[in-house]
Amino acid sequence: MNPAPTIGVIALSGELDLARRTELQEVLRLRDVHASILVDLSAVTYADSSILAELLRFRADAARRKVAVALLITTRQLSRLVQYAGLGDAFAIYDDRGAALSYLSEAAG
């Protein structure tokens, strides 16, 4: 369970909708120093389709740079939205932070 220093964590919170899209794009701008990134959505209460699309674009970008990405989702709200969007096909999704970090450190290693 030791998070490697190369794991970047992006923690988001609140309601994410079109109004916060630009903010999200800023936050998700990939930092090359990280071999893997955990997007912590545990404090997010809602995400509309534009935000989910943004996450997918982020995922595609990360894949091109060979950066592993995991989503941490602990609420029923968000896991349902993510299920609608089919994000399970694109992301490693965890409801446990430790598990997510160990996946990422393995992926980074």
Add this chain to the structure above:
Amino acid sequence: MRPFFLTAVVLALLVPTVVAGGLFERHYIAQAFTVSEDLRVARTTEFAALRYQLDEETGVRGFAATRDPLFLGPYRDARANLPPTLDALPLDLAKVGIGDTPLVADLAATNATWVRTVAEPLLAPRSRDDAAIERRGKNIVDRYRTDIAQLDSLLRDRQNQVDVEAQSAINRIVVLMLASAFLIVLVAVASVLQQNRLGARLEDQRLRAEAEERRNLELRAAFDVEKRIADTLQDAFVQRPLPSHPMLTFSATYVPASEEAKVGGDWYDAVEIGEQRVLFTLGDVEGHGIEAAVTMNRARQALTTAALTGGDPAAVLTRVNGELLRSEARMVTAVVGYADAGSYEFAYATAGHPPPILLEPGREPRMLACGGLPLGVMENARYAVERVQSVPGALLVLYTDGAVEHSHDVVAGEDVLLGAVVTASRSSERDIASRIHANIFEGRQVGDDVAILTIGFGRHPAAGAAKRIA
């Protein structure tokens, strides 16, 4: 308005200054004139004093030389006039500021000496040494002349002084006038310049306002055109007639979030394929406006075409995903599938879309499976076909996310939607889709566009079977 205020202030200060200065200098000049006149009077008196002395001397010398009494007349006149003249002289001198000079007293004393030591001896019947007396007389008169000359020099100095004062007063007035004129011209020029600048600014503002207005009109016109096009597209796309089928019932509704954003990018379609099968698609394009409407049209067309040319729903989604990626269109979520009126089977696949709801007679409504990435976002997205064997009287409800995400609480939204479906199915309303929408948004704000499509299997399997046999 500031430059005009400034002009007013300058003029308000300038005019009294000029008037006061003028009055002040006028007083100086008037005084100079008065003093000059007094000086003239004083010099007249002074010359009179000299003339009388000379008249006296001339009379006395004439008489001494000729003994002709004719010369005594002028002498006596002068003798009578000189004392009052010498009395008047100090007063005249005092008027021009030369008071208390010893010269006047000396004149009187000198004349008295002359009368006593020169005139009287010479006028006496027997004169002794006339020549000596006359010599002495000349000296005394010279002294008298010198006194007069000194006095005259004093008066001329005073005159010069007054002239200089008057001249400088005149100079000051001229300077004041010139300065005022210069200042007035300056203020006038400044005010004209300022006015021009103000005018230019006003003109500039007006032009800008006009340009703005024009741009607004153009934008408005463009917006109107776009809205009309988009509305037309939307009407044509969304409100495509539903099939009428002996074994299947359809209902659909599309409600935009607002009249302004009538074009939402939501769509639904139901197309008969052969006698028993119906293709259905329902989807949602990210965003609003013409671009969304165009993407919607492309996605919908591609889905329908792909479905009609064969392939299961997952294969259809895979193909359309590739097409949308190539055309760099917006993200699209969709559900595509077939309903088989003969076998009561649904087969469908979803792409980033909320799950269909199935309501079967005598059972609770349920959310079916969903999954698969939205279309147009990722290469190699995989889609899975879901097959549902259902029963007569079953109702399949497809919808866009606006039907569950209106409160941003999707868990509660699903419960509301399921309740709305049950209530709608129990009503006698044929337009179940509109009923569902009304039930969801009863007392709620419509936050997003909502499209709903329902497909129902007939309750009489015999009718379907009979038709199939036929």
